[in-house]
Amino acid sequence: MQSLNNRNKRSRGIAIVLTTLTLTVTLPLVGLGFDVGTLYLIKAKLAAAADSAALAGARALSQGATEAAQEASAMSTAQSFFAGNFPAGYWRTSGAAATVAINSTSTPNYRTVTVNATVQAPLYFLRVLNQQHSTINVMSQAGRRDVLLMMVLDRSSSMNGVVAGTGQTACALMKTDAAAFVNYFAPGRDQLGLVAFGSSVFVYPSTTSFTTPDGNGNTIQSLIGQLTCGANTASAAAIAAAYAELKNVNNPNRMNVVMFMTDGRPNGVTANYYPLVTDGCAPASQRNTFVGVIAQWAGGAHPNGNTAGLMQPTTTSITFPNDNVPISGSNACQFYNNLENVRNDVPNLPANDLYGNSTAGPYSQLNSATWPYTTPFNPVGGVSVPQQIVIASTNALDNEATQVRTDPNLHPYIYDIALMGDGPVDDMPDTLLLQKIANDPVLAGDTGVGLTFYQMQIDQPHGYFAIAPNASQLAVAFDTIARQISIRLSR
Amino acid sequence: MMAKGVDFSQQANQNLVANDLANGLSLQANNGNVTGSTSGNGVLVLSVFESLTSACNCANGGHIVVVDRIVIGNHTLYTSPFGNPASITNSGSVANYTTDPGAQADNVSSVIAIGSGGLAYMAEGSFAFKDLGAVGFITNLGAFNRAVF
Numbered sequence: 001m002q003s004l005n006n007r008n009k010r011s012r013g014i015a016i017v018l019t020t021l022t023l024t025v026t027l028p029l030v031g032l033g034f035d036v037g038t039l040y041l042i043k044a045k046l047a048a049a050a051d052s053a054a055l056a057g058a059r060a061l062s063q064g065a066t067e068a069a070q071e072a073s074a075m076s077t078a079q080s081f082f083a084g085n086f087p088a089g090y091w092r093t094s095g096a097a098a099t100v101a102i103n104s105t106s107t108p109n110y111r112t113v114t115v116n117a118t119v120q121a122p123l124y125f126l127r128v129l130n131q132q133h134s135t136i137n138v139m140s141q142a143g144r145r146d147v148l149l150m151m152v153l154d155r156s157s158s159m160n161g162v163v164a165g166t167g168q169t170a171c172a173l174m175k176t177d178a179a180a181f182v183n184y185f186a187p188g189r190d191q192l193g194l195v196a197f198g199s200s201v202f203v204y205p206s207t208t209s210f211t212t213p214d215g216n217g218n219t220i221q222s223l224i225g226q227l228t229c230g231a232n233t234a235s236a237a238a239i240a241a242a243y244a245e246l247k248n249v250n251n252p253n254r255m256n257v258v259m260f261m262t263d264g265r266p267n268g269v270t271a272n273y274y275p276l277v278t279d280g281c282a283p284a285s286q287r288n289t290f291v292g293v294i295a296q297w298a299g300g301a302h303p304n305g306n307t308a309g310l311m312q313p314t315t316t317s318i319t320f321p322n323d324n325v326p327i328s329g330s331n332a333c334q335f336y337n338n339l340e341n342v343r344n345d346v347p348n349l350p351a352n353d354l355y356g357n358s359t360a361g362p363y364s365q366l367n368s369a370t371w372p373y374t375t376p377f378n379p380v381g382g383v384s385v386p387q388q389i390v391i392a393s394t395n396a397l398d399n400e401a402t403q404v405r406t407d408p409n410l411h412p413y414i415y416d417i418a419l420m421g422d423g424p425v426d427d428m429p430d431t432l433l434l435q436k437i438a439n440d441p442v443l444a445g446d447t448g449v450g451l452t453f454y455q456m457q458i459d460q461p462h463g464y465f466a467i468a469p470n471a472s473q474l475a476v477a478f479d480t481i482a483r484q485i486s487i488r489l490s491r
Numbered sequence: 492m493m494a495k496g497v498d499f500s501q502q503a504n505q506n507l508v509a510n511d512l513a514n515g516l517s518l519q520a521n522n523g524n525v526t527g528s529t530s531g532n533g534v535l536v537l538s539v540f541e542s543l544t545s546a547c548n549c550a551n552g553g554h555i556v557v558v559d560r561i562v563i564g565n566h567t568l569y570t571s572p573f574g575n576p577a578s579i580t581n582s583g584s585v586a587n588y589t590t591d592p593g594a595q596a597d598n599v600s601s602v603i604a605i606g607s608g609g610l611a612y613m614a615e616g617s618f619a620f621k622d623l624g625a626v627g628f629i630t631n632l633g634a635f636n637r638a639v640f
Contacts, residue, residue: 048638051640052638052639052640055640056603056609056611056639056640059609059610060606060609062608063606063607063608063609073606076604076606077604077605077606077609080603080604081603081611081639081640083603084602084603084639085638085639085640173548176548177547177548179546180544180546180547180548183544183546183608184608441498473587475547475548475549475589476587476588476589479541479543479547479558479589480558480584483539483541483558483610486610487610
């Protein structure tokens with residue numbers, strides 16, 4: 001009994017010692033866990049705020065008339081997005097700040113926005129180590145690629161109708177909206193050019209000074225303002241002209257883009273035409289030099305009706321003075337005095353257009369059940385058949401777009417807009433074809449028509465297709481395209 | 492409306508959000524529609540805003556507008572205060588955002604500043620934790636977060 005009492009006496013106080021020792025070890029561990037957990041939470045929030053600031057800053061590099069203004073825009077936007085995502089006093093932090101740096105020289109045609117963010121995070125348990133707070137730093141970087149963009153605008157005669165409720169023609173609305181589209185790009189960095197087309201094609205070469213008047217006092221916006229609408233729709237030639245400019249600049253560092261707006265089916269074929277041997281309009285030595293446009297003048301892809309040619313394929317004036325003017329050197333041809341006589345001089349549509357695109361397919365072959373492709377392409381006598389000209393020019397457009405998208409050096413993107421509601425129903429743009437031309441991701445799965453022909457090609461750049469149900473909706477379509485390009489430029 | 496090639500108007504991608512990203516939070520995808528449902532304990536509102544330039548020749552020129560919106564989950568839990576467009580297409584695009592007064596969302600500037608022609612992406616999430624709390628004492632627990640990028 002005495003022995004037991006002595007043992008109890010000896011054990012008295014051991015719990016206090018053990019508890020003290022345990023707390024000495026566990027309290028710092030618990031504290032370390034709590035404080036470190038809090039630091040990680042704050043760091044994650046800070047990193048997300050820095051990421052968003054860098055990305056928003058990169059996007060804002062397109063806003064401003066000069067590079068200096070664009071950089072100022074990027075810096076203020078980045079600061080705003082940082083503050084919007086990291087509220088002052090978040091988890092009792094203090095001194096949250098971001099510094100924004102822009103580098104526009106290290107990588108050609110690419111500007112980076114780097115955000116370094118810092119904040120003082122409070123410590124709770126670790127204050128026993130005489131640390132009141134911990135400094136957290138994060139860094140994030142995003143960039144914006146410069147773009148080389150060719151605007152391709154349809155100025156065909158169907159654009160001349162007055163749009164209900166607006167009092168303006170589709171042509172006038174298109175000009176306003178296309179001019180506004182230019183404002184989404186960065187002067188001094190981005191490079192913009194213009195192609196306007198009817199039967200013939202006008203090209204304004206791309207420039208980084210697209211808002212500064214050139215030697216003739218023109219800017220892209222002023223040229224768009226001078227456009228008048230009339231003539232046919234030689235779509236393949238227009239896209240070929242835009243693509244030629246991309247190749248001429250030949251800068252794969254930029255994002256190369258063709259932005260194509262049209263309100264109707266293609267109906268003009270630009271090609272090398274061969275007059276009849278018996279026709280006196282071209283001597284044998286010149287028979288392979290008749291480059292011009294043949295178009296349907298029947299009001300649609302009809303089996304019968306007027307056709308016209310050979311019209312001049314290019315113009316150097318935005319006012320298109322040579323609309324419906326016969327090609328040079330054709331004085332002896334019947335079409336020289338009346339374009340509708342072209343069928344007497346030139347009997348056949350060519351197998352390829354001027355740009356090497358097949359006029360025979362495959363688009364029309366795969367759409368044999370769909371108007372106006374119920375008639376197979378038949379080049380013989382096709383010059384006199386409006387429907388055949390539409391078939392040939394549509395095939396050429398599809399093939400030209402494929403040429404553009406499969407360029408292994410420039411990897412160009414095509415964005416396009418279909419303006420509906422102009423002209424007869426059977427002359428409305430083929431929206432499925434325009435989706436295919438853009439390689440729009442909406443065609444990634446089942447196209448709904450059971451044709452793999454239309455499906456998005458995963459190995460080709462995919463653009464975006466926008467539809468304007470009428471010309472009053474063109475502003476939305478242009479704006480949507482600008483937004484889609486902006487998203488692609490900044491990352 | 493897409494992010495990194497993922498179209499959140501598609502049911503399969505909404506399922507990814509509901510079943511993987513928000514696993515355990517009772518966020519229920521809404522079968523691919525873009526305006527949400529009335530089921531579940533969570534909702535995500537994904538929006539794209541644009542500051543339309545005054546040159547846009549449109550009624551909403553000079554305003555910030557919501558141009559895309561997709562609501563995933565129970566829309567009765569939370570309604571975004573940033574714009575209330577009249578019509579949204581099946582892909583999440585706001586119809587007529589250049590003219591619809593309901594698409595105006597100038598109060599976005601209370602969160603972030605968007606320069607003319609600029610864009611902002613916003614994700615708002617609200618979740619109710621109905622199985623937490625103590626009856627009579629702690630009720631209506633939930634969480635809300637917003638990210639702009």
